[in-house]
Structures are given as structure tokens and as C-alpha cells.
Amino acid sequence: MQKRAIQSVLAVLLVAGMATSGALAQQSGGNAEAARGKTSMCIGCHGIPGYRTAYPEVYQVPKIAGQQPAYIVNALKAYQSGQRSHPSMRGIAAGLTEQDMADLAAYYGGGGQQ
Numbered sequence: 001m002q003k004r005a006i007q008s009v010l011a012v013l014l015v016a017g018m019a020t021s022g023a024l025a026q027q028s029g030g031n032a033e034a035a036r037g038k039t040s041m042c043i044g045c046h047g048i049p050g051y052r053t054a055y056p057e058v059y060q061v062p063k064i065a066g067q068q069p070a071y072i073v074n075a076l077k078a079y080q081s082g083q084r085s086h087p088s089m090r091g092i093a094a095g096l097t098e099q100d101m102a103d104l105a106a107y108y109g110g111g112g113q114q
């Protein structure tokens with residue numbers, strides 16, 4: 001009897017988790033607080049008003065704050081795997097762990113500041 005109750009609670013949690021995953025950064029395992037020390041790597045390019053890089057050439061930098069967390073993680077993975085080929089971002093993504101990506105996605109996707 002009690003086992004059954006636990007099972008139905010778990011089922012509800014599972015369904016609720018699936019429904020909201022992706023919508024809420026916290027549930028994708030990312031921690032926006034933990035990203036604070038990591039964004040120093042991104043601020044130089046993604047935090048400049050006008051979003052342009054100076055090196056290797058003047059290049060339009062996309063705005064990532066407010067982007068969907070899942071989109072940010074996918075983009076970073078694509079740079080890491082070489083599916084996306086931009087050299088600066090490939091260099092950055094190469095040094096990130098899955099947790100770093102999730103944390104950064106939670107930070108930027110959660111409406112964090114540049």
C-alpha cells in the first residue's frame with residue numbers, strides 16, 4: 001500500500017519534471033550561481049555593448065543573455081565537437097565541461113546580466 005503511494009508520487013514528479021525541463025534552467029542541472037566565476041571568460045566578447053569582437057577581426061557577437069538554456073548548451077557542444085566552426089568559440093568551448101556549459105546556460109538563459 002505504502003509502496004504504491006510512493007510509486008504514484010514518483011510518477012507525478014517524473015511527468016512534472018519532463019513538462020518543465022528546458023523551461024527552467026535549474027532543472028537542467030545548471031547552477032546560475034556557480035557560473036559567476038566562469039562568465040569572466042565570456043564577458044570580454046559577449047558583454048560589450050554592440051556585441052563585437054576586436055580579435056581576430058571585428059565580428060558581430062550574438063547576444064546570449066536571455067537565450068534558451070538548452071540552445072546555449074547545444075551551441076557550446078556544437079563548437080566543442082567542431083560541428084560549428086567559429087575559431088574563438090571553438091577555443092572557448094574546448095575548455096568547458098558539461099557542468100560548466102549547464103551552469104553558463106542557466107546563468108545566461110536565466111536572464112543573468114552579461
Ligand code: HEC
Nearest residue numbers: 041042045053059060061062064072075086088089092104
Ligand atoms: C573571443 C570572443 C568570444 C568569447 C571570449 C566568447 N564568445 Fe561566444 N561567441 C563569439 C562569437 C564571435 C560568436 C558567433 C560565432 C559564430 O558565428 O558561430 C559566439 C557565439 C556564441 C554562442 C552561440 C550563439 C548563437 O546565437 O548561436 C554561444 C552560446 C556562446 N558564444 C557562448 C559563449 C560563452 C558561454 C562564453 C564564455 C564561456 C563565450 N561564448 C565566450 C565570441 C566569443
